[in-house]
Amino acid sequence: MTEQVSPDYYTAAVVEFSPTYVWGDALKTLTYNTNAYIKYIEEASRQNADIIVFPEDGLTSTNLPSRIELMDAWTTAIPSPHDEYIPCTGTEINISETLKRLSCAARRNRIYVVVNIAEKELTIRDNDCSLNGTWHYYNTNVVFDRTGKIIARYRKVNLYMEPQFSNTEIPEIVTFDTDFGERFGTFICFDILFAVPALNLTRIEGVSNIVYPTAWFSETPFLTGIYVINVLHIFFECDSVFSFVTFPSAPQTQFGWSYAENVNLLVAGYHHPEVGNAGSGIYLGRNGIANVSMIHDPEYRLLISRVPKTKHRKTVMEQESPNKEREDQKTEGNESSKKVDTLDWITLLHDNVKAYRTSLLNYHRNEVHLMSKDFRCQVEAELQIDDSSPIRYNAVYFNDVRTYGTRVEAGVRLCGLVQCLNNSVESCGFIARSNTTFSNIKITATFLSYDYPKILAIPNVLDYSLLPFNDWSYVENTRGAETNVTITLNKPMKDLIAFGIYSRFFDRDRWN
Secondary structure (H helix, E strand, O other): OOOOOOOOEEEEEEEOEOOOOOOOOHHHHHHHHHHHHHHHHHHHHHOOOOEEEOOOOOOOOOOOOOOHHHOHHHOEOOOOHHHOOOOOOOOOOOOOHHHHHHHHHHHHHOOEEEEEEEEEEEEOOOOOOOOOOEEEEEEEEEEEOOOOOEEEEEEOOOOOOOOOOOOOOOOOOOEEEOOOOOEEEEOOHHHHHOHHHHHHHHHHOOOOEEEEEEOOEOEOOOOOOOOOOOEEEEEOOOOOOOOOOOOOOHHHHHHHHHHHHOOEEEEEEEOEHHHOEOOEEEEEHHHOEEEEEOOOOOOOOEEEEEEEOHHHOOOHHHOOOOOOOOOOOOOOOOOOOOOOOEOOOOOOEOOOHHHOEEEEOOOOEEEEEEEOOOEEEEEEEEEEOOOOOOOEEEEEEEEEEEEEOOOEEEEEEEEEEEEEOOOOHHHEOOOEOOOOEEEEEEEEEEEEOOOHHHEEEEEEEEEOOOOOOOOEEEEEEEEOOEEEEEEEEOOOEOOEEEEEEEEEEHHHOEEO
């Protein structure tokens, strides 16, 4: 069969998926979820999708055994892409029925399929006297082409409290090519916050399309700041070390990363909002958002959109603002109500707000300057405070090391502002509707120029819908020894949750 290929775009599908879990029964769990995957593959094919992506842990659920000796039933061997193996037609005995059926579904429906699955590999070392070897388990993405052949296998590099899984001795940087002329890279969930492999793919390999399975646990983004009267300058010459975990909402991180690296990012998310899992999308770098989901019970779990091919993408210098075609995610509050209408459909983790340098924005016009020797932050905001509501806003500066999970202390720099339920800093990060109107926001983060190529700086914008919104511009400007990154609000808005610049400074990372 000859595939019809457009010279301008390909069609991508991602699935926001809630897996079935049968307590302690790997076979039934995998069978139920494989059946569901096949139905999505068939539907995506009927809608002429070229590629479909499923989430992290979608086949097994997140309820994997923590003990390694219990992992075998949940896992499968995955041949190397160099073997050009087609599970659908092959006879390898360690290949699971799940992998065979998904290979057949890709082959039957003539579509590229990306799934995440628990992998097992038998390792026999030269100095191992035992012929039995040792089984190792990996959190793995596998990619099938239209014939069902395995064309990519990626083992997660940055494990997030996953004791049953191992790392490879050398971190994997994995790409694959397609018959519609685009080259893809792939990584998994927590990987997005690190240089390896994510930035290796974009900045070294030059990949402009990423497939990204994730089971993200959203945590409210605390971009809080300083007490201001007109203009306040505060200088910090050194910073302390704080230990806490925080991740922004899934689409906020996904879009911010796609925008910063200016790549197409196809994100399939695990859906379990009761514990904080939600959020999927198809992001087009600095061309904006093609499709996104961040709601309690998605009516459409299958998101399908056309994605511009690499040669039709704008360059970074040609763009200053995100997608103008997407409708604003507006929410209307009750103008006369004094009650705070908080978001309650998803369980959100909350950060240690006291770790930030903060100040309440009390006035119509606020300007805040914070700085250390290697990072400066300027927050300018004009707002009309709704006195009928207790909702207030803070500005924030942070330049330090924070803990992600239990294994890594990560360098973070941020500059911005965040919503709080009242005057107390401790109330920041609890999502609520707000009638406070921002007529202008301009936030500038200044980095040392020799540091800037070694960091990831992303725009951080969020409204009450837990989605990134439109009508802002983002400019990077290097002059001499400094690089200024400025994000500006271009249109008055209410229901603002967070606005600023979040950056990862990888040179400060320390793994335990």
